Amino acid sequence: xxxxxxxxxxxxxxxxxxxxxxxxxxxxxxxxxxxxxxxxxxxxxxxxxxxxxxxxxxxxxxxxxxxxxxxxxxxxxxxxxxxxxxxxxxxxxxxxxxxxxxxxxxxxxxxxxxxxxxxxxxxxxxxxxxxxxxxxxxxxxxxxxxxxxxxxxxxxxxxxxxxxxxxxxxxxxxxxxxxxxxxxxxxxxxxxxxxxxxxxxxxxxxxxxxxxxxxxxxxxxxxxxxxxxxxxxxxxxxxxxxxxxxxxxxxxxxxxxxxxxxxxxxxxxxxxxxxxxxxxxxxxxxxxxxxxxxxxxxxxxxxxxxxxxxxxxxxxxxxxxxxxxxxxxxxxxxxxxxxxxxxxxxxxxxxxxxxxxxxxxxxxxxxxxxxxxxxxxxxxxxxxxxxxxxxxxxxxxxxxxxxxxxxxxxxxxxxxxxxxxxxxxxxxxxxxxxxxxxxxxxxxxxxxxxxxxxxxxxx
Amino acid sequence: xxxxxxxxxxxxxxxxxxxxxxxxxxxxxxxxxxxxxxxxxxxxxxxxxxxxxxxxxxxxxxxxxxxxxxxxxxxxxxxxxxxxxxxxxxxxxxxxxxxxxxxxxxxxxxxxxxxxxxxxxxxxxxxxxxxxxxxxxxxxxxxxxxxxxxxxxxxxxxxxxxxxxxxxxxxxxxxxxxxxxxxxxxxxxxxxxxxxxxxxxxxxxxxxxxxxxxxxxxxxxxxxxxxxxxxxxxxxxxxxxxx
Numbered sequence: 001x002x003x004x005x006x007x008x009x010x011x012x013x014x015x016x017x018x019x020x021x022x023x024x025x026x027x028x029x030x031x032x033x034x035x036x037x038x039x040x041x042x043x044x045x046x047x048x049x050x051x052x053x054x055x056x057x058x059x060x061x062x063x064x065x066x067x068x069x070x071x072x073x074x075x076x077x078x079x080x081x082x083x084x085x086x087x088x089x090x091x092x093x094x095x096x097x098x099x100x101x102x103x104x105x106x107x108x109x110x111x112x113x114x115x116x117x118x119x120x121x122x123x124x125x126x127x128x129x130x131x132x133x134x135x136x137x138x139x140x141x142x143x144x145x146x147x148x149x150x151x152x153x154x155x156x157x158x159x160x161x162x163x164x165x166x167x168x169x170x171x172x173x174x175x176x177x178x179x180x181x182x183x184x185x186x187x188x189x190x191x192x193x194x195x196x197x198x199x200x201x202x203x204x205x206x207x208x209x210x211x212x213x214x215x216x217x218x219x220x221x222x223x224x225x226x227x228x229x230x231x232x233x234x235x236x237x238x239x240x241x242x243x244x245x246x247x248x249x250x251x252x253x254x255x256x257x258x259x260x261x262x263x264x265x266x267x268x269x270x271x272x273x274x275x276x277x278x279x280x281x282x283x284x285x286x287x288x289x290x291x292x293x294x295x296x297x298x299x300x301x302x303x304x305x306x307x308x309x310x311x312x313x314x315x316x317x318x319x320x321x322x323x324x325x326x327x328x329x330x331x332x333x334x335x336x337x338x339x340x341x342x343x344x345x346x347x348x349x350x351x352x353x354x355x356x357x358x359x360x361x362x363x364x365x366x367x368x369x370x371x372x373x374x375x376x377x378x379x380x381x382x383x384x385x386x387x388x389x390x391x392x393x394x395x396x397x398x399x400x401x402x403x404x405x406x407x408x409x410x411x412x413x414x415x416x417x418x419x420x421x422x423x424x425x426x427x428x429x430x431x432x433x434x435x436x437x438x439x440x441x442x443x444x445x446x447x448x449x450x451x452x453x454x455x456x457x458x459x
Numbered sequence: 460x461x462x463x464x465x466x467x468x469x470x471x472x473x474x475x476x477x478x479x480x481x482x483x484x485x486x487x488x489x490x491x492x493x494x495x496x497x498x499x500x501x502x503x504x505x506x507x508x509x510x511x512x513x514x515x516x517x518x519x520x521x522x523x524x525x526x527x528x529x530x531x532x533x534x535x536x537x538x539x540x541x542x543x544x545x546x547x548x549x550x551x552x553x554x555x556x557x558x559x560x561x562x563x564x565x566x567x568x569x570x571x572x573x574x575x576x577x578x579x580x581x582x583x584x585x586x587x588x589x590x591x592x593x594x595x596x597x598x599x600x601x602x603x604x605x606x607x608x609x610x611x612x613x614x615x616x617x618x619x620x621x622x623x624x625x626x627x628x629x630x631x632x633x634x635x636x637x638x639x640x641x642x643x644x645x646x647x648x649x650x651x652x653x654x655x656x657x658x659x660x661x662x663x664x665x666x667x668x669x670x671x672x673x674x675x676x677x678x679x680x681x682x683x684x685x686x687x688x689x690x691x692x693x694x695x696x697x698x699x700x701x702x
Contacts, residue, residue, distance in 0.1 A: 284568060292660075309670070316662070316669040323689055350662040 012217030017185070025178050029171050036166040044156040045121030051153035052118055055134055059145040062091050063136035066099060066143060074100045087129060087148030099143050115146065122155050129154070189213060189220045193227055205235040240297055240403075247404035248290050251417055255279045255286075289419040293403060296348075296426040303345035303430055307453045310340040310383065314372055317354050325361045332357075335373040341453035342381050348427035349450075352435070355420035356385055356446045363389030364443065376452065380433075384447045391439040400437060401425045468513040468582055469493045473503035473529070474544070475521050479567075483516065486571040492578070500524030507533055513585075514578055519545040519556070527559055534560040540581045542656075544569070563646070563656030577657070580647035587651065606680060608633060620678040627652065628667050628674070635685060635695040644692040668693055 009015035047055075058081065065077035074091050078100055081089050088108070091099045096112060098104050104112070115133040116122070122130055129151070135144045192213060199207040208231060213224045262275050311334065318332045342349075360370045368388035375382055392400060399405055403422040425435040433450040470492050474480040477498070484496045495512070497503035500521035507515055507529075515533070519526035530541060543556045546567040556564050563577050606615045613629040615622050624632065631652045635643065648664055649657040657664075668685055675684070684698050 280568070288659075308666075312666060312669040312673055315673065316665045319669070319687060320665075323687070346666060347660050347662050350666075351660060 012221075014186075014218040014220065017218070018182075021178070021181070025174075029174060033167055033171060036170075037163070040162040040166055041159070042121060044159045044162065047118060047122065047149075047153055047155055054153070055118055055132065055145075055147065056137065058089075058147060059134040060137050062145045063138060063142070066091065066136070071099065071101055075102075085147065085150055087150060088131070088146075089148070090146045091143055092133075092146055093143045094141050112146065122149070186220075189216075189224065193224070196227065196231070200231070200234070205231070205238060207231070237297070241294070244290060244294060244403060248286070251286055251404065252283065255283050286417050286419075289417060289423065290403075293419055293423050293426065296423065296430055303348060305343045305345050305431060307341050308344055308346055308349060309338065310336055310342055310374070310381075311338050313346075313350060313353065317350065317357055320354065321357050321361060324358070327361060331367070331369055332361075333369060333371045335371065336383075340374060340381060340383075342383075342450040343453050344431045344433065344450055345427075349431065352424035352427040353385075353448075355424045356435075356448075359420055360385055360387035360389070360444070360446070363387055365389075368443075377449070379452055380449050381452050382447060382449055384445050386440055386445045387443040389443040391442075391444045392437075394439065397437045397439070401435070467491060467493045468578075469495065469511075470578065471495050471497065471503065471507055471510075471512040471515045473497045473500065473515070473517040473521060473526070475499070475518060482571075483574070487575070487578075490571075490575050498522075500526065500529055504529045504532060507537070507539070512539055514581055515539060515541045516574075516578075517541060517543055519543055527555060530556070530559045530561055540585060542577060542581070557655060561656070562650070564658065566659070576644050577646045580644055580650045580657075583647055584650040605682070606636075608636070617675075617678045617680040622674040622678050622680075624671065624674060625667075628671050631664075631667050632671050632685075635693065639683070639695050640697075642688045642691050642694045648692065 061081075062074065062077055065073040067073075069076065078089060078091065090104070090108070092104075092112070093099050096109075111131055112133075115131045118132055118134055129149045131146055131148050133144045133146050136142050192209070196207060196209060209224050209228050214221065214228050216224065259276070259279050262272060262279075267275070314334050314336070318329050318334075321327065321332065322329050357370065364370060364387045370388075371386045373384050373386070401421050404418045406418040421435075428435045428448060428450070431450070433448060435446065435448050438445050438447065470487060472480065472483050472487075472494055474483060474496070475498050480496055480498060484494050487494045495506065495510075497506060500523035502523070503517065503521075504524060517526045517529065521529075526543060526545070530543070533539075533541065540562040541560070542563040542565055543561045544565045544567055545556075562581055565574065565577060606617050608615050612621075613626045614624050615629065615632060631648065634648065634652055645664060646657040649655055649661070652667075653663060668687075672685055675681075681698055683695050686694050686696050688694055
């Protein structure tokens with residue numbers, strides 16, 4: 001777990017992916033909408049080819065009439081054409097004066113200054129119909145036809161449909177595509193997590209997420225890793241608990257069967273009582289140790305720590321160990337000086353070191369030397385305890401830390417349940433340290449790593 | 460052992476298990492205590508509030524009312540010492556018990572001797588607190604070959620060298636110094652010096668003793684030494700010539 005979270009999302013954060021995606025999408029949509037809107041609007045402003053053809057045809061007819069009959073011919077043609085077209089129609093010369101017999105009035109003159117060409121865009125914002133000026137096709141300088149655009153040729157009848165298409169349907173389709181993309185990006189991994197959770201519900205605790213999911217660099221990868229870690233933690237806890245329960249009941253059977261035998265035998269009362277109290281004491285210790293181990297395993301919070309002088313701790317433990325084992329204290333040697341201070345939880349550290357020391361004494365010959373040494377290693381102290389018990393097989397170096405493990409050489413019933421080293425390792429790990437073993441020429445070396453005292457103050 | 464305990468201290472035992480309750484009742488009675496036994500939590504609380512007891516001995520899981528509830532109810536008005544007994548050996552329970560004001564915590568199963576030692580430790584502490592606090596006798600006429608106790612600095616010195624004890628270490632050494640050749644039990648020392656109950660895996664006291672020994676040795680004081688009496692406690696004795 002990262003302890004401090006920076007305020008800015010990391011380089012691989014999902015934030016950047018989403019930001020690029022959404023900002024890019026928004027800009028794209030705005031751009032497309034605007035461009036297409038303009039395009040469609042412009043396209044819709046022009047007259048269709050049919051309309052142009054008809055209107056150009058009228059202009060040709062008007063020229064014909066002017067050439068054939070002059071003013072009268074124009075009057076006659078205008079009469080004919082006004083039967084077909086509702087709007088105003090006129091024919092003007094190059095001097096903007098009417099070529100027919102009817103002169104232009106003021107308002108018509110006014111409108112003549114506002115005319116458009118036939119291939120110009122028509123504005124849809126204009127309320128009245130625009131007037132078009134179409135020059136005579138053969139002799140443009142002779143005159144032009146002026147006609148109010150007939151209603152049926154008015155462009156932009158499908159403008160609304162086009163507008164709906166460009167500003168509603170297409171953006172909606174694109175957004176739908178984006179949603180599908182986001183769903184694949186965000187929800188699919190969550191669905192995989194859900195499947196995983198369902199697998200656990202069905203007690204398949206060994207199921208794990210795929211490597212592809214846990215190696216993602218973004219927040220979802222972090223979630224997947226946390227999930228995976230939780231899974232392995234859960235599995236190991238269940239396994240340890242089951243194992244512990246199995247081993248504990250097995251271990252309890254031994255004193256119980258001894259009591260059973262004692263019950264049936266013809267021992268005298270004081271003997272029986274002495275035996276009873278010994279067995280009860282053994283069982284109590286077994287249950288205590290097992291509970292302690294289970295507690296250490298369950299406890300994830302770091303214990304409150306304090307500065308501990310290793311030399312004082314060692315003196316205290318030697319005092320106890322000499323009494324228990326009847327060893328003279330000169331066989332327990334400490335090579336450390338009073339500069340060695342570590343940080344830890346006194347009771348659990350003392351218990352861990354005591355367990356290791358007891359083990360070392362138990363496996364050493366009566367005249368053996370047990371030696372505590374150490375050196376500073378960065379922010380930690382490495383402490384080691386060497387015995388002369390001959391060591392263990394290299395393959396067993398890790399196995400001796402498992403609970404209820406007694407190697408073949410160990411005598412059964414000499415006080416050990418095989419819990420000591422497990423408890424020691426778990427206690428040290430709970431304090432931010434570690435414990436491992438290696439073989440030396442004479443015996444076993446137990447190495448502890450413990451955080452050093454923070455400030456090297458003068459004692 | 461202590462003249463103040465001649466008046467037969469009264470103990471209220473609140474324990475629902477009939478076998479264990481009867482056992483505690485009988486064996487403590489034989490040790491010279493006056494024991495009242497309640498099997499129900501609410502009844503026990505009611506009696507504890509009505510009659511003055513020297514010590515209350517209480518289980519945590521009780522019918523009628525939880526031991527921890529009784530504890531917090533009693534602590535609102537009474538200061539009588541309370542010892543919790545429980546089969547729940549977990550650290551968390553112990554901490555809750557102490558936080559609610561228990562004076563000691565005894566994990567089941569326990570032996571009569573253990574129980575008696577703890578009750579005596581508490582009674583003795585209460586007695587000491589009641590009596591007038593006399594200064595250390597040696598302080599009146601410091602001899603050159605003796606330790607000098609400095610109450611203000613919380614330190615001892617020998618010759619010209621100060622031992623640089625911590626306040627807890629000073630208090631511990633002073634307590635041992637006041638009772639030379641008298642074995643002081645660990646439960647009593649925890650109660651009196653560290654002001655908390657003794658637990659089996661608690662090594663703070665041993666650590667303090669180890670530090671005191673080292674510091675006394677460092678200033679060259681060897682006339683007395685702190686000795687461990689196995690299964691009982693610590694005693695300050697005159698150094699043996701061959702040691």
